[in-house]
Amino acid sequence: MRTGILLSLYPATWRRRYGEELEDLLETRPLTLLLALDIARGAFDAHLHPELLQPALFPTGGIHMSFSTLKRPSALIPLAISLASLSLVLGEVAFFREADQQNRALRLSQLLMAGQIPLIAFFAVRWLPRTREQALLVVVLQVVVWLMVAVPVYFVKV
Amino acid sequence: MAPKVKLSSEALLILTSLADGTKHGYAIQQDIVRLSGRRLGPGSLYGAIARLEAAGYIVATEAEGPRRPYRLTASGSRALADAVEILRKVTTTATRRLATR
Numbered sequence: 365m366r367t368g369i370l371l372s373l374y375p376a377t378w379r380r381r382y383g384e385e386l387e388d389l390l391e392t393r394p395l396t397l398l399l400a401l402d403i404a405r406g407a408f409d410a411h412l413h414p415e416l417l418q419p420a421l422f423p424t425g426g427i428h429m430s431f432s433t434l435k436r437p438s439a440l441i442p443l444a445i446s447l448a449s450l451s452l453v454l455g456e457v458a459f460f461r462e463a464d465q466q467n468r469a470l471r472l473s474q475l476l477m478a479g480q481i482p483l484i485a486f487f488a489v490r491w492l493p494r495t496r497e498q499a500l501l502v503v504v505l506q507v508v509v510w511l512m513v514a515v516p517v518y519f520v521k522v
Numbered sequence: 523m524a525p526k527v528k529l530s531s532e533a534l535l536i537l538t539s540l541a542d543g544t545k546h547g548y549a550i551q552q553d554i555v556r557l558s559g560r561r562l563g564p565g566s567l568y569g570a571i572a573r574l575e576a577a578g579y580i581v582a583t584e585a586e587g588p589r590r591p592y593r594l595t596a597s598g599s600r601a602l603a604d605a606v607e608i609l610r611k612v613t614t615t616a617t618r619r620l621a622t623r
Contacts, residue, residue: 378572381572382568382571382572384588385546385547385568385588385589385590386547386564386565386568387588388547388548388587388588388589389547389548389551389564389567389568390564392548398563399563399564402563402564402565402566403563403564403565404565405565405566406563406564406565406566406568406569407565409565409569410569410572413572415576416572416573416575416576417572417576
């Protein structure tokens with residue numbers, strides 16, 4: 365039962381290929397916290413590297429030739445912009461004493477946050493149909509980080 | 523010529539285990555415990571197996587029930603030999619330098 369829950373953390377393609385073997389191995393020892401953490405880490409790695417199960421897409425086949433969707437510029441740029449916007453908001457509170465300076469920094473942060481929406485949409489449209497589970501993980505991460513930064517950026521009162 | 527791939531310690535242990543014959547996941551895990559004292563968790567073991575398969579260093583053979591044996595390929599054998607050669611140089615140098623301290 366608990367083994368099934370742990371295995372469900374893996375992508376479906378991974379479970380189809382290695383699920384039975386992994387389950388067999390899990391049944392050889394009592395389930396401990398360390399074992400569960402090892403499985404969770406393995407599942408996270410499997411989500412980040414779906415290309416490992418499609419070596420034909422990567423003809424050179426090398427371990428270093430593999431890459432994850434998370435490393436694509438369209439995945440990283442929105443995350444970087446969110447962090448830049450957060451730095452601007454924190455910076456304006458910490459360093460700017462003048463109201464017009466704070467306003468300028470705040471408007472810039474709001475523009476940066478709004479500019480990310482088409483970038484996140486572009487990433488979702490381009491990558492969700494290709495690497496569904498991995499791209500979904502990235503989109504969820506982008507949206508969560510966007511929301512975390514958007515709240516202080518849009519609701520800060522100058 | 524196959525691309526050179528840097529092997530993780532888990533990958534090196536798996537290739538070493540398979541160097542003396544075909545083994546399934548559980549047998550690889552037990553062999554690694556015997557040869558290194560280290561027990562690879564199932565997540566780590568199959569993460570490394572997937573990478574070695576993708577690199578063409580090992581191949582799965584016909585399943586025996588839920589257990590699927592893996593076999594070292596020729597390129598896996600070359601990769602292991604290269605890694606062992608590097609380790610040999612490191613070991614020799616370390617031994618020599620420790621002796622002169």
